[in-house]
Amino acid sequence: MVESYRSKEHIKICTHCILPETFPGITFNESGVCNHCQREASLKTGGTERKAEYRRELDKLIDNVKGSAPAYDAIIAYSGGKDSSYTLMLLRKLYGLRIVAFTFDNHFLSPLAKKNIETVTTALHVDHINFMPQWPLMQSIFATAARKEVFSKAALLRASSICTSCISMVKSLVLKTAVEMDIPLVAFGWSPGQAPIQASIMKTNASMVRENQKILKKIFFDHIGTATQSYFIPDAYYELYEDRFPHNIHPLAFFDYNEDKISQELEEIGWNAPTDTDSNSTNCLLNAFANQRHLEQYGYHPYVLEIANMVRQGVMSREKGIRKIYTAQDNEMVAYAREKLGRFA
Amino acid sequence: MSYLETIRKYVIENFLFGDDSQLEEDTSFLESGIIDSTGILELIEFIEGTYHMRIDDEELIPENLDSIRNVVEFLERKLSKEITTEESARQS
Numbered sequence: 001m002v003e004s005y006r007s008k009e010h011i012k013i014c015t016h017c018i019l020p021e022t023f024p025g026i027t028f029n030e031s032g033v034c035n036h037c038q039r040e041a042s043l044k045t046g047g048t049e050r051k052a053e054y055r056r057e058l059d060k061l062i063d064n065v066k067g068s069a070p071a072y073d074a075i076i077a078y079s080g081g082k083d084s085s086y087t088l089m090l091l092r093k094l095y096g097l098r099i100v101a102f103t104f105d106n107h108f109l110s111p112l113a114k115k116n117i118e119t120v121t122t123a124l125h126v127d128h129i130n131f132m133p134q135w136p137l138m139q140s141i142f143a144t145a146a147r148k149e150v151f152s153k154a155a156l157l158r159a160s161s162i163c164t165s166c167i168s169m170v171k172s173l174v175l176k177t178a179v180e181m182d183i184p185l186v187a188f189g190w191s192p193g194q195a196p197i198q199a200s201i202m203k204t205n206a207s208m209v210r211e212n213q214k215i216l217k218k219i220f221f222d223h224i225g226t227a228t229q230s231y232f233i234p235d236a237y238y239e240l241y242e243d244r245f246p247h248n249i250h251p252l253a254f255f256d257y258n259e260d261k262i263s264q265e266l267e268e269i270g271w272n273a274p275t276d277t278d279s280n281s282t283n284c285l286l287n288a289f290a291n292q293r294h295l296e297q298y299g300y301h302p303y304v305l306e307i308a309n310m311v312r313q314g315v316m317s318r319e320k321g322i323r324k325i326y327t328a329q330d331n332e333m334v335a336y337a338r339e340k341l342g343r344f345a
Numbered sequence: 346m347s348y349l350e351t352i353r354k355y356v357i358e359n360f361l362f363g364d365d366s367q368l369e370e371d372t373s374f375l376e377s378g379i380i381d382s383t384g385i386l387e388l389i390e391f392i393e394g395t396y397h398m399r400i401d402d403e404e405l406i407p408e409n410l411d412s413i414r415n416v417v418e419f420l421e422r423k424l425s426k427e428i429t430t431e432e433s434a435r436q437s
Binding site for chain 1: 358359360362363375376378379380381382383384385386387389390393402403405406407408410411
């Protein structure tokens with residue numbers, strides 16, 4: 001049992017991971033272990049050997065593509081946060097890839113994250129694109145996501161509506177840029193808990209991308225209008241550039257993942273953990289507000305699935321996971337974002 | 346349990362939390378919002394773990410994964426092909 005972040009009442013959480021009784025579809029056995037943990041145990045999906053297999057697959061993929069593309073071997077969705085900084089460092093130092101880092105500046109990047117972006121890209125000699133949409137558009141998108149149920153319940157299990165709106169644009173823009181510039185690898189700094197290991201090396205499929213984009217466009221256009229149209233992949237690209245659809249990679253799924261060790265290694269190249277963000281972000285000043293809204297609307301923390309996955313995989317202690325999830329959001333950070341978004345949020 | 350029963354049960358338990366009122370065999374997971382793009386990856390993980398198989402990159406298409414019927418037909422094709430390949434290997 002832990003103290004609820006909404007009130008002083010106690011809520012039941014899984015005795016193995018940290019998922020709460022308020023998480024949709026959760027059940028517990030007589031030992032208090034949740035159905036997610038029970039399923040993971042029965043599938044036997046993890047393991048050192050499996051990670052080594054993926055590591056070899058990445059080595060082979062990089063051997064095949066390195067140096068072959070006209071400008072860059074990889075583009076990375078780069079927030080300046082811990083995980084994407086570490087991924088960038090791995091790909092640059094370990095593999096010597098030619099990389100362009102792509103930052104989506106959503107107007108809530110912390111000043112310290114911006115400094116980290118400059119420091120890290122300079123230290124690693126990496127080109128950098130900073131893409132900043134106009135504020136009225138971002139304000140409209142975030143305020144709408146805060147107010148309405150814009151995304152499916154399935155998406156909301158994994159991230160807040162606000163975060164999902166932002167990352168949807170990031171993923172689309174990074175992919176579109178990769179296709180336009182003929183870059184064979186698109187890298188993300190997903191933590192081991194954010195996406196399954198199966199997706200850690202995956203060739204994007206034009207028809208699957210098209211289907212996903214169709215759904216996203218409908219969501220954005222229905223709620224916001226067509227101002228984001230240029231952020232999506234034009235229909236013509238699916239045939240014109242079918243052979244350019246890249247591989248997505250997120251190496252943190254199978255490299256050793258230890259938050260303290262990662263922070264230490266990043267500090268050696270000048271990265272510093274921001275002190276102006278909440279405990280679940282190392283770059284975004286909107287995160288605390290996004291978490292708070294999600295908690296209020298759905299009764300569970302939007303990061304709980306990711307952190308529970310990491311606890312289950314043994315890359316984070318249960319105690320640390322509980323601290324990250326069951327600590328109340330910083331009121332000042334919540335108020336800052338709420339005020340900036342204005343009366344519509 | 347048949348492929349149909351197994352896949353249906355997985356989707357209902359993990360994405361619909363027991364409520365199957367909106368799930369037909371031909372319901373598009375993505376279009377209906379039952380499963381999002383990351384959920385499809387979890388579905389792949391489930392399929393690969395349950396049936397001890399690997400889904401190749403070029404097989405990751407909506408026609409193979411975006412409804413219960415699509416998944417079942419894909420499994421029937423792929424797994425019967427793998428059995429046939431194994432039998433041929435044993436005979437030769």
